[in-house]
Amino acid sequence: MRKIIFVTGNPHKVREAEEILSPLGINVEQNNCGYPELQEDELSPIAAFGAEWAANLLDNEVMVDDSGLFIEALGEFPGPYSAYVFDTLGNKRVLKLMEDEINRRAVFRCAIGYCRPGEKALVFPGDVEGEISKEMRGNAGFGYDPIFEVNGMTFGEMEDNEKNSLSHRYRALLKLAEWLKEGH
Numbered sequence: 001m002r003k004i005i006f007v008t009g010n011p012h013k014v015r016e017a018e019e020i021l022s023p024l025g026i027n028v029e030q031n032n033c034g035y036p037e038l039q040e041d042e043l044s045p046i047a048a049f050g051a052e053w054a055a056n057l058l059d060n061e062v063m064v065d066d067s068g069l070f071i072e073a074l075g076e077f078p079g080p081y082s083a084y085v086f087d088t089l090g091n092k093r094v095l096k097l098m099e100d101e102i103n104r105r106a107v108f109r110c111a112i113g114y115c116r117p118g119e120k121a122l123v124f125p126g127d128v129e130g131e132i133s134k135e136m137r138g139n140a141g142f143g144y145d146p147i148f149e150v151n152g153m154t155f156g157e158m159e160d161n162e163k164n165s166l167s168h169r170y171r172a173l174l175k176l177a178e179w180l181k182e183g184h
């Protein structure tokens with residue numbers, strides 16, 4: 001089985017990637033070495049830079065994942081600042097910001113950066129459209145899962161395999177797996 005090093009400090013992302021990629025014949029090994037995160041308005045350059053940096057550091061093929069929640073009524077906030085906003089405001093205060101909003105549309109985006117040492121990174125994007133719930137629901141998952149709803153259920157209310165069959169991360173990782181299967 002092919003093995004890819006997933007550079008991330010987030011064990012939830014690793015579990016999801018394992019569940020998504022192992023049926024496709026790809027093993028995932030976590031490495032927590034970290035990488036510098038660019039300040040950009042989009043996820044792709046952040047993922048590309050991180051993947052190149054980590055591939056050269058570890059002298060191995062690697063992937064990284066940069067994700068973000070883009071809320072339409074808030075002008076796409078928090079977007080690339082999702083980690084900072086989650087750590088400072090958290091789900092309750094994001095819901096407070098959304099209190100009077102009728103438009104609850106949001107997109108969860110994932111950019112998987114993949115790179116081999118000395119090469120340019122490739123980025124595989126994946127998006128899922130959903131809505132911001134009125135209140136937090138469900139204990140599964142992590143991060144914004146309890147407030148991000150797809151087809152009436154929050155990610156926090158879904159079984160792992162349900163989230164992993166439609167999430168932004170699933171869609172991005174599927175593209176990476178298909179590309180690898182082409183013989184790259």
Ligand code: IMP
Pocket residue numbers: 010065066067068069082083084086087141142143144145155167169
């Ligand atoms: P990052 O990709 O680790 O920078 O993630 C940005 C923020 O979005 C962090 O607060 C994560 O916890 C959160 N996040 C990333 N992926 C997911 C997800 O699949 N569900 C819920 N929250 C997520």
